Amino acid sequence: xxxxxxxxxxxVVLFLACxxxxxxxxxxxxxxxxxxxxxxxxxxxxxxxxxxxxGVLAPKEEQHFYYENSAGTFKxxxxxKGDEVQQGxxxxxxxxxxxxxxxxxxxxxxxxxxxxxxxxxxxxxxxESMQRTLTSAPVEExxxxxNVYMIQTLERDIYEKELQISRIDSEIEKYEDLIExxxxxxxxxxxxxxxxxxxxxxxxxxxxxxxxxISNEQKVTGILSEQEIKIATEGMKVFITPEGxxxxxxxxxxxxxxxxxxxxxxxxxxxxxxxxxLDESNELESFHGEHxxxxxxxxxxxxxxxxxxxxxxxxxxxxYTYAIQTNGRVDRKKIELGLKIxxxxxxxxxxxxxxxxxxxxxxFLKSGFPFITSVEPGKLKKKDFEELxxxxxxxxxxxxxxxx
Amino acid sequence: xxxxxxxxxxxxxxYTISHQLRKEESLSGLWKQVLLLILLSALVFGVxxxxxxxxxxxxxxxxELSKSEYELYKLFFGAGQVIWGIVYAILVIxxxxxxFWTLVDxxxxxxxxxxxxxxxxxxxxxxxxxxxxxxxxxxTESSIFSFGIIAQAAAFPELLIYTFSAITLFKIWxxxxxYKFLKVVSERSPRFLIFVLLxxxxxxxxxxxxxxxxxxEKLI
Numbered sequence: 243x244x245x246x247x248x249x250x251x252x253x254v255v256l257f258l259a260c261x262x263x264x265x266x267x268x269x270x271x272x273x274x275x276x277x278x279x280x281x282x283x284x285x286x287x288x289x290x291x292x293x294x295x296x297g298v299l300a301p302k303e304e305q306h307f308y309y310e311n312s313a314g315t316f317k318x319x320x321x322x323k324g325d326e327v328q329q330g331x332x333x334x335x336x337x338x339x340x341x342x343x344x345x346x347x348x349x350x351x352x353x354x355x356x357x358x359x360x361x362x363x364x365x366x367x368x369x370e371s372m373q374r375t376l377t378s379a380p381v382e383e384x385x386x387x388x389n390v391y392m393i394q395t396l397e398r399d400i401y402e403k404e405l406q407i408s409r410i411d412s413e414i415e416k417y418e419d420l421i422e423x424x425x426x427x428x429x430x431x432x433x434x435x436x437x438x439x440x441x442x443x444x445x446x447x448x449x450x451x452x453x454x455x456i457s458n459e460q461k462v463t464g465i466l467s468e469q470e471i472k473i474a475t476e477g478m479k480v481f482i483t484p485e486g487x488x489x490x491x492x493x494x495x496x497x498x499x500x501x502x503x504x505x506x507x508x509x510x511x512x513x514x515x516x517x518x519x520l521d522e523s524n525e526l527e528s529f530h531g532e533h534x535x536x537x538x539x540x541x542x543x544x545x546x547x548x549x550x551x552x553x554x555x556x557x558x559x560x561x562y563t564y565a566i567q568t569n570g571r572v573d574r575k576k577i578e579l580g581l582k583i584x585x586x587x588x589x590x591x592x593x594x595x596x597x598x599x600x601x602x603x604x605x606f607l608k609s610g611f612p613f614i615t616s617v618e619p620g621k622l623k624k625k626d627f628e629e630l631x632x633x634x635x636x637x638x639x640x641x642x643x644x645x646x
Numbered sequence: 647x648x649x650x651x652x653x654x655x656x657x658x659x660x661y662t663i664s665h666q667l668r669k670e671e672s673l674s675g676l677w678k679q680v681l682l683l684i685l686l687s688a689l690v691f692g693v694x695x696x697x698x699x700x701x702x703x704x705x706x707x708x709x710e711l712s713k714s715e716y717e718l719y720k721l722f723f724g725a726g727q728v729i730w731g732i733v734y735a736i737l738v739i740x741x742x743x744x745x746f747w748t749l750v751d752x753x754x755x756x757x758x759x760x761x762x763x764x765x766x767x768x769x770x771x772x773x774x775x776x777x778x779x780x781x782x783x784x785x786t787e788s789s790i791f792s793f794g795i796i797a798q799a800a801a802f803p804e805l806l807i808y809t810f811s812a813i814t815l816f817k818i819w820x821x822x823x824x825y826k827f828l829k830v831v832s833e834r835s836p837r838f839l840i841f842v843l844l845x846x847x848x849x850x851x852x853x854x855x856x857x858x859x860x861x862x863e864k865l866i
Contacts, residue, residue: 254815261790265782275702275785570706597711607783613705616696617724623714630723632716638704638719642726643733644862645700646786646854 258508268606270601276613281566284593291541293473297464297482297518297530299387303444306451307333307433315340316448320432325441333441333453339429345424352417359410366403369396371382404430436620456530458626462493462518464536465503471514474498479539480518484528493518543581547589553599554579554587564607566598650675653683653766656723660763660823672723673755680758683740683765691731694776694783695724700786703863738765742824749842750832753827760827764820771816786810807854837841 265272288341317337369388373396376389423510460484480493496519502512561579580588647669656663705721708716713827743757787794795810821843
């Protein structure tokens, strides 16, 4: 290199360095244009903060049916394991033999008592006619009736017999009740299912519960960790998605057990069971035991303004976002932040719906810069092209032609 | 067979090439080179327009137009820029050479050859400016190769800023190059050549500054 070239290179480098230094030093005086890559409109939407959890589909109800010795002798099962049952389907029945036998015995006993009652009544009748005869017998005046004693004795007898009758009456009543009870028992010989579902188990050795029926209706159960249980509360909304599907079903946290699933241990984390009821009209055509993704809505802000988190710039004094103004410049706006969920940030104050905000924080960006954007052929639509008038095409092209 | 001017070598070795140029009777492949450089110019302007450089005017409509319409606007804006790129190349190749031809006693074709090299330099500047513009967020008035930044820092009036920003290192390079070539190929005195060159360039700089300041594109 000759000294001439060295001098030249040195001068050029000095000039460039001087320019770059001035660019930063006299920042506010230098016109700039910012190249905007991405921008997006401020949206108005509902914000949901959710907590993921794992769940599994389980029958909503499990009903146990017990065999009671007192109700009669076991006769047999009417269903088999795995059978579909409806409300009212018989599950198992008691033998009627014992009951009919008992009923007959009561009947005989009752008839016996009734006979006895009849006998007593005719006896009373006899006694009464006897009494009447004695009372109507002619008696001399001023003479005490010699039959008075007899009459009195008869009266006592009648009274005694009547007492006996009423005693027998209550006895008969008792047997009538028993017969009625037996009749009722005869009607209730079949134990019926109270829900629609499937027979889960049958105990042929008659250990209780002899039959267990699980409902077709489903709920979701899952496990929460110690941290999660602090966040979740009963009554929270839940979104359920069966694994490998994109259906979204709504539900509600029904119950959170406040005792851990296993014996608490100092060194292991405790886990808590919770269950979710599915909202009605949300039939899940899935098998029991199928796993589902659960998202518990822990926080919810409805109808609020949001921007992507990239659009939020943190500065010493609060947060800012850069908004595109109608005059083709970017404006720095101070914003109040709200809830942040994943990549979405609620903005409580500072922007309006539909306002366009820049997504990235460019170097050297300040308020009041004009900006330019690259052509994105992917966003072009043929329809708009066809609708564009020749005059406009000419206008746009002319602007491009004349622009420096 | 005539002599084909090696344009790239002309950048590096103006002295050798200009002596060659003086000796040659006829030039060959000149029109091919002209066409090639016009296409190159269209390409560079197209790429620049693709990144939206100079499209501040279009950006104003971002909030009014739909996304697709906005892109269409930019597309036609880019088309306009490409057309301007072609016109610009033609102007740079033929206009100054015509100017010199009337003042300096040199064959017109040879002057065109010189202007082809000049255009190559100007297109190089434009191409280098694309990434620099995008990275530093600066526009034409604040190009780091120009005196525009200094003019702005000194708070000059707007017209002067445009004038200064039109003077760039690459422009100076072209003046030097033109001077070197003309000195060899013409018999005119250096003082006269300098006078002609500076006059021509100053004329173009002032014209472009005036055009910039009235913002022609806004009038439509």
